[in-house]
Amino acid sequence: MTNNIFIIDICGTIFNSNTTFDFLKYFFSEKPWYKVLTIIRKTRFLIIVNAIVMRLSKIDLLRYWALTHLKGYSKEQLNKMAEEFYNNYLINCINDETIEIINRVKEENKELILVSATLDCIAFAVSKNMNIPCVFSSKLAFKNNKCLGRLQHDLLTNKLNVLVDNKINPPYWGIITDNYSDMALIKKSQHVFLIQYSNKKNYWKHLSDKLNIETKLITIYE
Numbered sequence: 001m002t003n004n005i006f007i008i009d010i011c012g013t014i015f016n017s018n019t020t021f022d023f024l025k026y027f028f029s030e031k032p033w034y035k036v037l038t039i040i041r042k043t044r045f046l047i048i049v050n051a052i053v054m055r056l057s058k059i060d061l062l063r064y065w066a067l068t069h070l071k072g073y074s075k076e077q078l079n080k081m082a083e084e085f086y087n088n089y090l091i092n093c094i095n096d097e098t099i100e101i102i103n104r105v106k107e108e109n110k111e112l113i114l115v116s117a118t119l120d121c122i123a124f125a126v127s128k129n130m131n132i133p134c135v136f137s138s139k140l141a142f143k144n145n146k147c148l149g150r151l152q153h154d155l156l157t158n159k160l161n162v163l164v165d166n167k168i169n170p171p172y173w174g175i176i177t178d179n180y181s182d183m184a185l186i187k188k189s190q191h192v193f194l195i196q197y198s199n200k201k202n203y204w205k206h207l208s209d210k211l212n213i214e215t216k217l218i219t220i221y222e
Contacts, residue, residue, distance in 0.1 A: 005172045006105050007163075007185055010116035010126055010137075012178035013195050014102075015093040016220065019118045019126075022093075023085050024066055037066055058157050064150070067119075067140070071149030075121075075142060082121035086129055097218050101176055101193055102130075110173055115163065115185075117155040136162050160184040176218075180204075193218055 011019050021041075028034040040046050040062060054060050070078070106112060114135040116123055123137030136159070141152035155162055159182065163169070174191035175182065180203050186192050192215040194204045204217055 003169075003171070003173060004109070004111050005168060005174075006102075006110040006112050006191075007115050007159075007172055007175040007177075007189065008102060008112060008132070009175075009177035009179055009182060010114060010118050010123065012197075013176055014095060014098050014126065014130075015090050016095055016197075017090060017093040019090065019116075019122050020063060021066070022089065023082070023119065023122055024069070026085050026089050027081060028069065031069070033069055034066075037062065054156075058154075060156060067151065068149040070140065070147045073147045074145050075147075076145075078119075078121040078140070078147065079124065082119075082125040083128075085122065086125040090126070091129075095195070095220055097220060098176060098195065101218070105174065113163075113168070115155070115159050117159070136166070157181050160188065192216070195220060 008014065011017060024034060024037075050061050073081075102112065112132045112134065114123060114127055114130075114132050114137070116126075116135075116137050118137055120137045120139045123135050127133060127135040136155065138151050138155045139153040141148040141150050153162075160170075163185075170185075170188035172185070172189045174193065175185050175189040176193035176195065177186070178195035178197070186194075194215055194217050196202055196204055196217055196219050198219055198221045204215070
């Protein structure tokens, strides 16, 4: 029996932003290490290598390395930084089309859940400002209230397992996402809203017929 749960992705769905990398850019763009990261992310060969490693090991090497530079920050510092990032940056990246769908679903009394591989400090800032209390995200590791510069738990390609582990079992009423990697959740949802950017390849083509599920394509024009 389908439940009332509506799953909402954050990066690329609510916001036209890779929130983790944009968070790092917002605060560290002038740091030498971030300038190196920018060069790496623009190097096609290295991007391909990272994609292959991620497919085989489920580890994003670029993100893994970038997060080491959060080492030493306290939870309070990161939460304050995330709030500033939301108010000064993310709020300008909101996809109105997504917000319209979320508000419509909320009016139908569905249970909204944010499920994202972004950092927990960012996800909590989004949760607070959008008034969606239930949120699952990647967790930074801490010791003595100091960030260790790595993840304790990564939701990348692991969202369905995390929901099930928390007794939030499929089938779900619906999902809205721009991530092809959310296919496991898509297959477990009755109503599927897919975000497609006008300047990017349409990976969702023919998905509805292939999976025999109801889908609605939401195009974000840039």
